[in-house]
Amino acid sequence: MSKFKKKKEGGLPPISTASLPDIVFMLLFFFMVATVIKEDNLKIENSLPSADQIEKLDKKQPISYIYAGKPSERYRSTMGSESRLQLNDKFASPDQIKAFVAAERAALREDQKPKLIMALKVDKEANMGLIMDVKNELRKENALKINYTTKKGEATSNAGR
């Protein structure tokens, strides 16, 4: 018999973590496949209103996003608290939409150009005045297909104030 004590027999064997990387990789691949990279960094508050008569936006169609809403907390001191537009990564004014639509169209193939949809992602607290200006600019640019992006939900739940 040896001098040293034998290891206790009763203890649980350690759980093998060798397959942990496999599990995590599986999760990783799932997220890589199921998601898309965010188009824009939002500098505004953007909680969408809800509606129930919605149609899905086909990602295969060309879509351009126009955001609007109050500047978020960190931009409030410089941009004020009135609703603002955001095009790409920058704050914008409605008269910049003309250049934005032209740039978005230029990036598309010829046959895709008339199919361009402008998706308006507007904060539910924004004022209609800004949206009317945007819509008039879009009409002038002949970008007539628009989509008011919303969440799915009861429309009447918006009205609570």
Next chain:
Amino acid sequence: MAKRSAPEVNAGSMADIAFLLLIFFLVTTDIATDSGLNRKLPPWEPPTEEPVVIKQKNIFQITVNKHDQLQIKTRGDDRVVKLSELRAEVVRFLDNGGGQGEDACKYCKGDKHPESSDNFDKAVVSLGNDRLTKYKTYISVQNEVIAAYNELRNREFLRAYPKLGMNFVQANNMYQDPQTDSEEKEKLKEKLQTIKDLIPQIFSEAETKKS
């Protein structure tokens, strides 16, 4: 001495690396959840054109003020309504079918009030906003108007194509589903267009009032 075997690489930190990647992707990506109300804007026209004259009885005027209150003008009188009542009012207006002679509405089931719309083609829903109206109210109103049209289109779709066993909205979703095969799509497209022609969405947005 025997040839030394290559030491085994420690794979313990593999999980950490994978977690790092996973977290990176979680943060920079977005699960696609885009859906919303599709609308078509009217083309821009110079304001010099002569206004089109529409009979007063064929216009359903919705006005939203800066306190997000709704007023409707139909059947010759103005009324303040709640959002929850709007859908039924729009349906009642569209479905009225008060037309006589060649304006008569074949499929309308309304009460044929002489001060309300003639038929589906003639009925115009007009929406006016204040510049200070909240966007959420605007979307709710849009949603209710679309819901009213969908309600009637569903009814007419079921009447016209009872064998399909689905309504207009379901057929439209099927048409837009990329998994539906093209032959099926062609058939659906024709039927959807027939109903859209029967009940066109004529929606006018007046210029916003100055507050």
